Amino acid sequence: MPTISLCMIVKNEEIHIARCLESVADLVDEIIIVDTGSTDRTVDIVSKYTSKIYSYPWKDDFSAARNESFSKATMDYCMWMDADDVLEDSEKDKFLQLKQSLPPDTDMVMMKYHTAFDEAGNPSFSYFRERWIKNCPQYRWLGAVHEVIPPSGRIFYSDLAISHKKINGGDPDRNLKIYQKLIAEGKSLDPRQQYYYARELYYHKQYQKAVSVLEQFLLLPDAWIENKIEACSICAACYFQLGQEAAALTTLLRSMSFDLPRAELCCEIGRYFLERQNYRTAIYWYETALHTSKQESSGGFVLPDCYDYIPYLQLCVCYDKTGDRKKAEAYNEKAGACKPYSPSYLYNKQYFASLK
16 A cells, blocks of 8 residues: 655644644655744644654745655655645545555546535535655656646546635735746746736736737647636636627637537636527527536546536526526526525526416
């Protein structure tokens, strides 16, 4: 059975760190903590779980810090978690089973990463991340921000999930400042970093600048397809904010030049036509969303609701607007089967009952 080193970088995480370590301490074989300058009780709390605590000066480079943590590992695999991550109780048996059954020639284990949740606590945004990585020099982190270990070797996909559950928000400007510093120093951004830099610009409402970076990114032949598809969504959102609606629609449709339609983009296109009362065309795109399959193993971002709940709910609206209330009510019931606690479903149910 393989052994696991949990390798973490932390700074001022006293509200998160105990919850994280408590969820996984009994399942891993070693805990490595690299502290990048905590001034709160983080180190004191961590010391209850491990003595392998190392200080490392923060250099505005997440990869450098993570590589430092990996360099201290002594087990077969390195596992990373952020302090505000948690392994839910429902996943612990899966964790042990995976350790017992993992093929011995595995280089990297990809696990689901749940980063957003609906009102019932069900994942609403997920994607696969490298989570267990063979402890050898060839696997090292790249990128000052949104760091990654490029997948290679024998890769094993597991349905085991880590959940990201931040209690308090961090510094919203940190990532953008790091990118701006890199650019000011004359350092070039690789395609992945260009994509994430543009996302930070979008989050900071610098829409015109984000569009400029994204349009250049979409022309790069070596950019990852999943990033290109998501870039179309972000770029379209920027165009909407800039009042350039035709450009927004063109950019959404452009996503399909890179691969098969994604339900996430189909729902955005459907919303475009729904908001313009073009219900017939909106119906086409929402029905297309229902017939697309999740490309989870591709590593791209997945919004599960776009594959059932959202199309059902919006088809209910579209058919009600076109006078087909029987079909509208049927789609609302399908939405309710996905989320019986949904306020929208319950409101629609009451609406249809009032018509009888």
